[in-house]
Amino acid sequence: MLSRVDDGSGVYLIHIKLLQLHIWLHNGVNWLLVDTICLSEICADLLEDEPTPDIQINHVGDYNEFVFLKIGRCALYLDVKRMMLRKV
Numbered sequence: 699m700l701s702r703v704d705d706g707s708g709v710y711l712i713h714i715k716l717l718q719l720h721i722w723l724h725n726g727v728n729w730l731l732v733d734t735i736c737l738s739e740i741c742a743d744l745l746e747d748e749p750t751p752d753i754q755i756n757h758v759g760d761y762n763e764f765v766f767l768k769i770g771r772c773a774l775y776l777d778v779k780r781m782m783l784r785k786v
Contacts, residue, residue: 704761712758712765721762721778732762733778740783741774 701710703723710732711722719735737753756773757766766786767774775784 699755699758699765701758701762702760710758710762712755712762714753714755717753719765719776735776735778735781737767740776740781741769 699712701712703709708723708725711724711729713720713722714737717736717738719733719737720731721733721735723730723732752770754768755765756768759765762778764778765776767776773786775786776782777784
């Protein structure tokens with residue numbers, strides 16, 4: 699999923715691979731890895747019941763502020779700046 703950069707100078711690419719959320723920034727020339735968030739650490743209690751959880755990105759907010767995730771039938775809100783995860 700893509701997200702706008704607040705000053706219009708690039709775009710964020712956010713994807714999940716092996717329970718890790720990777721946030722990349724394209725600044726017009728290069729791709730830079732901005733952050734990697736280990737989902738198994740911040741949502742361990744939600745992953746206990748699923749041996750191989752199927753996590754999907756449902757929506758990303760502008761300026762890389764938040765991500766809505768889907769695990770099974772659960773919807774999750776991840777505040778990227780504060781690294782807080784909430785079930786919605």
